[in-house]
Amino acid sequence: MAAGRFLLRRLRASFRSPLRNALVDAPHARAMHDGGGPRRLCIEGNIAVGKSTFVKLLMKTHPEWQVATEPIAEWQNIQAAGAQKDGTSKRLGNLLEMMYQEPARWSYTFQTLSFMSRLKVQLEPIPGRLLQAEKSVRVFERSVYSDRYIFAKNLFENGSLSDIEWHIYQDWHSFLLQEFANRLLLHGFIYLQASPQVCMERLYQRDREEEKGIELAYLQQLHSQHEDWFINKTTKLHFEALQHVPVLVLDVTEDFSENAARQEELMGQVNTFMRNL
Amino acid sequence: MAAGRFLLRRLRASFRSPLRNALVDAPHARAMHDGGGPRRLCIEGNIAVGKSTFVKLLMKTHPEWQVATEPIAEWQNIQAAGAQKDGTSKRLGNLLEMMYQEPARWSYTFQTLSFMSRLKVQLEPIPGRLLQAEKSVRVFERSVYSDRYIFAKNLFENGSLSDIEWHIYQDWHSFLLQEFANRLLLHGFIYLQASPQVCMERLYQRDREEEKGIELAYLQQLHSQHEDWFINKTTKLHFEALQHVPVLVLDVTEDFSENAARQEELMGQVNTFMRNL
Numbered sequence: 001m002a003a004g005r006f007l008l009r010r011l012r013a014s015f016r017s018p019l020r021n022a023l024v025d026a027p028h029a030r031a032m033h034d035g036g037g038p039r040r041l042c043i044e045g046n047i048a049v050g051k052s053t054f055v056k057l058l059m060k061t062h063p064e065w066q067v068a069t070e071p072i073a074e075w076q077n078i079q080a081a082g083a084q085k086d087g088t089s090k091r092l093g094n095l096l097e098m099m100y101q102e103p104a105r106w107s108y109t110f111q112t113l114s115f116m117s118r119l120k121v122q123l124e125p126i127p128g129r130l131l132q133a134e135k136s137v138r139v140f141e142r143s144v145y146s147d148r149y150i151f152a153k154n155l156f157e158n159g160s161l162s163d164i165e166w167h168i169y170q171d172w173h174s175f176l177l178q179e180f181a182n183r184l185l186l187h188g189f190i191y192l193q194a195s196p197q198v199c200m201e202r203l204y205q206r207d208r209e210e211e212k213g214i215e216l217a218y219l220q221q222l223h224s225q226h227e228d229w230f231i232n233k234t235t236k237l238h239f240e241a242l243q244h245v246p247v248l249v250l251d252v253t254e255d256f257s258e259n260a261a262r263q264e265e266l267m268g269q270v271n272t273f274m275r276n277l
Numbered sequence: 278m279a280a281g282r283f284l285l286r287r288l289r290a291s292f293r294s295p296l297r298n299a300l301v302d303a304p305h306a307r308a309m310h311d312g313g314g315p316r317r318l319c320i321e322g323n324i325a326v327g328k329s330t331f332v333k334l335l336m337k338t339h340p341e342w343q344v345a346t347e348p349i350a351e352w353q354n355i356q357a358a359g360a361q362k363d364g365t366s367k368r369l370g371n372l373l374e375m376m377y378q379e380p381a382r383w384s385y386t387f388q389t390l391s392f393m394s395r396l397k398v399q400l401e402p403i404p405g406r407l408l409q410a411e412k413s414v415r416v417f418e419r420s421v422y423s424d425r426y427i428f429a430k431n432l433f434e435n436g437s438l439s440d441i442e443w444h445i446y447q448d449w450h451s452f453l454l455q456e457f458a459n460r461l462l463l464h465g466f467i468y469l470q471a472s473p474q475v476c477m478e479r480l481y482q483r484d485r486e487e488e489k490g491i492e493l494a495y496l497q498q499l500h501s502q503h504e505d506w507f508i509n510k511t512t513k514l515h516f517e518a519l520q521h522v523p524v525l526v527l528d529v530t531e532d533f534s535e536n537a538a539r540q541e542e543l544m545g546q547v548n549t550f551m552r553n554l
Contacts, residue, residue, distance in 0.1 A: 078441055078444060078445070080440065080444055081444065081447070081448075092440050092441045092444055093441045095441060095445075098441075105382070108385075108386055109385055109386075109441075109442060109445065112389055112445065112449065113445050116445075116448070116449040116452065119452075120452060123456065163357065163369050164355055164369045164370045164372060164375075164386075165386060167355060167357055167358065167369055168355070168372075168386065168389065168390050168393075170358070171358075171393070172389065172393040175393065175396075175397060176453075179400065179457075180456075
């Protein structure tokens with residue numbers, strides 16, 4: 001994997017130079033969150049880019065941090081409330097698979113589920129141990145923001161969401177995010193960046209059943225959505241505060257899962273980024 | 278229209294007798310809302326039972342009360358955000374009609390729209406004039422509660438919502454209502470009661486385009502849902518506070534729209550009910 005490339009908007013700072021540019025939004029961002037409490041970070045990136053591997057590395061490096069992973073298992077195994085006679089709960093289906101198989105029918109329903117499950121995760125009360133810890137950090141794998149500006153936006157642009165569904169989704173998304181405003185703010189994004197081709201290879205390697213139908217074209221769409229948002233800054237964001245959240249871009253083209261040196265480099269960049277938040 | 282019948286759960290109090298029974302939950306209900314601020318009332322009832330006519334009567338009798346009508350127009354005319362070149366906004370469709378025509382496809386999408394629009398109405402900040410007014414009252418036409426316990430529940434039971442959609446709807450409905458808990462509590466329900474046949478006659482009279490396809494069987498289903506909730510008390514309610522909200526049942530079988538004496542009687546019952554809330 002090419003050496004970590006710390007790319008900051010249009011300023012091409014070399015890795016060794018002080019990370020001043022990376023934090024061009026930080027003072028503004030910090031001002032937004034002087035409310036104290038844990039720093040909230042979010043990891044974004046394409047399907048199979050290596051988020052779970054990165055999360056494990058973060059947890060090994062910072063066991064005191066709290067990490068909330070993406071509730072994929074919940075989407076794949078929707079269970080009826082309450083128990084059946086035999087004590088088990090009735091399995092209702094795999095909505096992630098339904099969405100992949102019949103996007104025009106199930107994309108909207110899926111996006112309501114994914115959004116609400118991300119909202120629940122981000123609104124969870126702060127665990128006691130984090131409140132006491134001096135420099136506590138909460139890390140989220142994707143967010144209510146990527147639910148809209150990556151996935152739902154992409155489903156509309158590729159025709160899976162009708163314009164009426166996309167309009168209704170945006171309407172309640174904006175409404176709920178205004179209602180929960182401060183509780184959802186993030187201090188920083190970590191964008192794991194790799195080409196769609198690299199993601200496709202990793203997708204084959206992990207060999208998940210419901211991902212069998214995913215094509216390179218879909219990963220290319222999602223890659224463009226990430227790049228438009230975090231690099232090109234062309235995605236229209238409807239939340240003022242969101243526009244100033246600093247972004248740490250980490251090039252994970254090179255497989256870091258077994259590469260200790262590369263892991264150390266990545267964690268070094270994260271630590272520097274955190275110090276300046 | 279038969280004389281107003283003031284039916285209170287299983288206690289058959291005659292109309293003249295003090296309305297003590299009607300308020301069997303009132304002390305408990307009042308205790309839930311000693312937070313001050315306007316009393317919040319909700320009018321519930323079948324399609325075409327006469328809610329809008331009743332609301333007009335309320336507004337004539339109590340011009341100082343604030344009434345939030347059901348945002349049906351919004352559901353019938355979904356408009357894209359932002360203006361087109363000619364300054365108009367693009368019409369996206371009539372989701373109410375889409376739901377009536379293709380319930381198995383559009384019921385879930387419709388229920389997310391109807392719920393969110395009701396939630397917005399019920400969360401609206403209290404207007405200044407109401408805050409100053411001594412005995413201010415806010416009246417809602419239907420609620421986030423009937424969205425679930427009448428309409429969504431009925432769509433699931435008649436097969437228009439799949440079990441996975443019904444499960445997901447209930448999951449985020451409960452979650453959001455817990456998050457907004459106190460801001461959504463109601464002090465009282467007014468249930469306008471009439472037979473499905475009477476409602477069908479009134480539906481023909483008002484002759485709304487998108488209601489052309491509504492059949493008596495559907496009105497009978499909705500009638501049973503109202504009766505189960507407000508009269509038989511067999512509907513399982515998932516919110517403790519909701520179970521103790523007092524209900525004023527008004528028999529509107531007799532057409533009151535032009536009947537001054539009947540109107541006076543109905544308003545008298547409302548005033549008595551309000552005094553005891």
